[in-house]
Amino acid sequence: MLAGLQNVTFEFGARTIVEDATWHIHPNERIGLIGYNGTGKSTLLKLFAGEYAPSAGTVERSRSTSIGYLHQDLLSFDTNESILQVALHAFDKAKKIERELEEITKKLEEHTTDELLHAYSEKLHEYEEAGGYTIEHRTEEVLQGLGFSNSDLKRPYREFSGGWRMRVLLAKMILQQPDLLLLDEPTNHLDLPSIEWLEKYLQHYKGAVIIVSHDKYFLNRMVKKIVELYQRELHIYNGNYDFYEVEKQQRVELQQRAFENQQDYIRQQERFVERFKAKASKAAQAQSIQKRLDKLDRIEDVTIERPNIKINFNVDKTPGRVLVELKHVSKHFKNIDILEDASAEIDRGDKIALIGANGKGKSTLLRILAGAEPFEGERKWGHNVDDAFYAQHQLEALNINNTILDEMKEAGSKKTELELRTLLGCFLFSGDDADKKIKVLSGGEKARVALAKTMISKANFLLLDEPTNHLDIHSNExxxxxxxxxxxxxILVSHDRYFISKTANKIWEIVDKKIKVFKGTYEEWVEWKERAESRNQTLASGSAPVKEVIKETPKASSNGQPTTSTGGANAPINKEAQKELQKQQKMFQQLEKQLADLNKQKAELEAELSNPSTYADPEAFKKTENAYRQVKDKLASVNADYEKVFEKIMTLEEQQS
Known part of the structure; x- marks a missing residue:
C-alpha cells in the first residue's frame, strides 16, 4: 500500500467533509475521485498530500512514498527562468551529479589517479541511474506533448498566462515520477491534442494516479476505479466512469427496495405492538418485538442530493435558413496569421463544435462571428437572428452590486423567482447562494452566473466559449x-470531448488558416481523422502508389469529408506534384534509416560511457565522450530535416486530395 485513510473524519468548522472513511491506495492504481462541486474532493487530496490533518483517524503514508500534487494554488509560483529550466528542476538530483562530474573531469585533465577514476565511475553510474543522459530530451518531449513549440522552450516562464504555466508545472510533476500523483482537474487548461497526449503518457506511468476531473472521456480512458465522495462517505466502484454510472444506479435501486421492505416490516411490527401491548397474554411478546425494533439497524432512504431539473429555453423568433455567412475572412495578429481568405456559413439547426489545438484561433473566430473582433472580409448576418454570446472574458458585463438573483431577473426572461432559484441550483448556486453579491464571487462563480444568464435568454443563436469549465459532471449533463x-x-468551443460528442452535429476546425467543415458528429470526425492518418502513414512509407491513396480519399461533404477539400476519385492528378511527392517520400525513407542508425550508435556509446573500464584510459574516454556529443548533434539535425520533409509530404498530399 502506498497511502491510505483509516477511519478518517475531517471537519471544516461545523461542516463535516468526510466521516469515518477508509480508503487504501495501491501501486499502479488509476483512480477517479468524483463528487458534486463543494463536497470536498480537493480537500481529500490535501489530506493525502499532508497539507491538512484529519480531525479523527489516520492518514497513512509509507516513508518511501513520494507524492506529487497538481492544483490551482501552484499558480502563485513565479520565476524569470525559461519554461525548459523550470521543468528541468524535476531532475535537480541528476543536475547536481552532472556538476560533480564536471568538477572531477577538470581534475582528471590536470592529473589522473585511480581514486579520481573510481570517483568518476561511481558518479557516472549515479548519473545514469538518475536518467542523466536523457533528461533534456525527455523534458522537451513532455513540454511539446503539452502543446509548447520548440521556440517556446527558451521563453521566460513569467511571459505565459496561467493556463500555460499550469502546463509547465504539470510537465515538471510527471517528470519527477512520484509514486503517487494527485491531479486536480488536470485537463482544465489543456486543448484536445494535449489531453490526448496526457492520456497516452499516463497510461504508461509507473506510479499510482488519483484524478479529480469533470471530463468523462478522460476518466473513462484513464481510470479503473472510481471513488465517489457522497454525503460525507466514500463509495468505491471497481471500474471506469461508465461502470460507476451503471453500478451506482443498481446500488440505489437495491437500497431503495431494501429500505421499502424494511419499512413494511417495521410498520407491520409496530401495528402488532400497538394492538397487543395492553393485552396481558401478548404483552411480553409485544415488548420483545419493541426491543427488536429499537435495536434494528435502520436502512437509510435513498435521497438524491441534487434533483434532475430541466433547463428550458424559450426561443422568440425563427431565423432564416442561413444565420451567419463568412466570406473571404482574414485575421492577423502581430506575430500570427489566424485566417486567410476563409469562408463558411452557419445554417438553421446547426450545432457546431469548433475544435483544435490552442493558439489556432478558435475563440478569435467565435468573436468574429459575434461581431466582437475586427477582421478583413465580410460577415453577413441572416434574417431574424437573435444571438447570445458567452465568453469568460465578458464577465465584466455583470453588475457587481447586484445579487446573483437580481442579475438573473435583469436578463429579461420573465421567469418567476422560484424558477430562477431552481435554475441557479443547476449552476451550483443553492439556497442562500442566490442572494450573494456578484462582487464577492470567485472567477469561476461569476462565469457560472454569466452562463446561466446566456441560457435563459430568448436567443435563437448561441455562441459558447468553454461553457463547461466551471461545472461539475452533473451540471454538465x-x-x-x-x-x-x-x-x-x-456554435461552441470546448475541450470536453464528452460534451462535444453529446451536443454537436457538425465539426469546424481551423486548418492552414481555413475553416474546414465536417458534417457529422464528433465520433464520426474522430473515425475520419484516424482513417486519414492511416492513409497518410501509408503514403509517407511509400508502400502504396499515390494513385491508389488518392482513390481512397472520401468524396464530398455529404459523407463526412471536410467541405474545403476539392479532390475526389475523379480529380485530375498534378504530375509535377506527384513527382515531387515521390521524391520527398524517398528522402523521408532515407532520413528514417539515418535516424535508426544514429539512435543505435547513441545507445552503443551510452553503454560504453556507463562501463567503468572506459575511464581507465583517459584518451579513450575523451574519444568516446566526443563521439557521443557528435552523434547527439547529428541526431538533432537529422530530426529537424525529418520533420521538414514530413510536413512537405503532408502539404503535397493535401494538395492532391
Missing part, C-alpha cells in the same frame, strides 16, 4: 440535456 432540446442553433 443538465446543460447537455438543455442544449439537445434547444430549438435554436449554436
Amino acid at each position: 443538465l446543460l447537455i440535456d438543455a442544449l439537445n432540446r434547444y430549438q435554436g442553433s449554436l
Whole structure:
C-alpha cells in the first residue's frame, strides 16, 4: 500500500467533509475521485498530500512514498527562468551529479589517479541511474506533448498566462515520477491534442494516479476505479466512469427496495405492538418485538442530493435558413496569421463544435462571428437572428452590486423567482447562494452566473466559449440535456470531448488558416481523422502508389469529408506534384534509416560511457565522450530535416486530395 485513510473524519468548522472513511491506495492504481462541486474532493487530496490533518483517524503514508500534487494554488509560483529550466528542476538530483562530474573531469585533465577514476565511475553510474543522459530530451518531449513549440522552450516562464504555466508545472510533476500523483482537474487548461497526449503518457506511468476531473472521456480512458465522495462517505466502484454510472444506479435501486421492505416490516411490527401491548397474554411478546425494533439497524432512504431539473429555453423568433455567412475572412495578429481568405456559413439547426489545438484561433473566430473582433472580409448576418454570446472574458458585463438573483431577473426572461432559484441550483448556486453579491464571487462563480444568464435568454443563436469549465459532471449533463432540446442553433468551443460528442452535429476546425467543415458528429470526425492518418502513414512509407491513396480519399461533404477539400476519385492528378511527392517520400525513407542508425550508435556509446573500464584510459574516454556529443548533434539535425520533409509530404498530399 502506498497511502491510505483509516477511519478518517475531517471537519471544516461545523461542516463535516468526510466521516469515518477508509480508503487504501495501491501501486499502479488509476483512480477517479468524483463528487458534486463543494463536497470536498480537493480537500481529500490535501489530506493525502499532508497539507491538512484529519480531525479523527489516520492518514497513512509509507516513508518511501513520494507524492506529487497538481492544483490551482501552484499558480502563485513565479520565476524569470525559461519554461525548459523550470521543468528541468524535476531532475535537480541528476543536475547536481552532472556538476560533480564536471568538477572531477577538470581534475582528471590536470592529473589522473585511480581514486579520481573510481570517483568518476561511481558518479557516472549515479548519473545514469538518475536518467542523466536523457533528461533534456525527455523534458522537451513532455513540454511539446503539452502543446509548447520548440521556440517556446527558451521563453521566460513569467511571459505565459496561467493556463500555460499550469502546463509547465504539470510537465515538471510527471517528470519527477512520484509514486503517487494527485491531479486536480488536470485537463482544465489543456486543448484536445494535449489531453490526448496526457492520456497516452499516463497510461504508461509507473506510479499510482488519483484524478479529480469533470471530463468523462478522460476518466473513462484513464481510470479503473472510481471513488465517489457522497454525503460525507466514500463509495468505491471497481471500474471506469461508465461502470460507476451503471453500478451506482443498481446500488440505489437495491437500497431503495431494501429500505421499502424494511419499512413494511417495521410498520407491520409496530401495528402488532400497538394492538397487543395492553393485552396481558401478548404483552411480553409485544415488548420483545419493541426491543427488536429499537435495536434494528435502520436502512437509510435513498435521497438524491441534487434533483434532475430541466433547463428550458424559450426561443422568440425563427431565423432564416442561413444565420451567419463568412466570406473571404482574414485575421492577423502581430506575430500570427489566424485566417486567410476563409469562408463558411452557419445554417438553421446547426450545432457546431469548433475544435483544435490552442493558439489556432478558435475563440478569435467565435468573436468574429459575434461581431466582437475586427477582421478583413465580410460577415453577413441572416434574417431574424437573435444571438447570445458567452465568453469568460465578458464577465465584466455583470453588475457587481447586484445579487446573483437580481442579475438573473435583469436578463429579461420573465421567469418567476422560484424558477430562477431552481435554475441557479443547476449552476451550483443553492439556497442562500442566490442572494450573494456578484462582487464577492470567485472567477469561476461569476462565469457560472454569466452562463446561466446566456441560457435563459430568448436567443435563437448561441455562441459558447468553454461553457463547461466551471461545472461539475452533473451540471454538465443538465446543460447537455438543455442544449439537445434547444430549438435554436449554436456554435461552441470546448475541450470536453464528452460534451462535444453529446451536443454537436457538425465539426469546424481551423486548418492552414481555413475553416474546414465536417458534417457529422464528433465520433464520426474522430473515425475520419484516424482513417486519414492511416492513409497518410501509408503514403509517407511509400508502400502504396499515390494513385491508389488518392482513390481512397472520401468524396464530398455529404459523407463526412471536410467541405474545403476539392479532390475526389475523379480529380485530375498534378504530375509535377506527384513527382515531387515521390521524391520527398524517398528522402523521408532515407532520413528514417539515418535516424535508426544514429539512435543505435547513441545507445552503443551510452553503454560504453556507463562501463567503468572506459575511464581507465583517459584518451579513450575523451574519444568516446566526443563521439557521443557528435552523434547527439547529428541526431538533432537529422530530426529537424525529418520533420521538414514530413510536413512537405503532408502539404503535397493535401494538395492532391
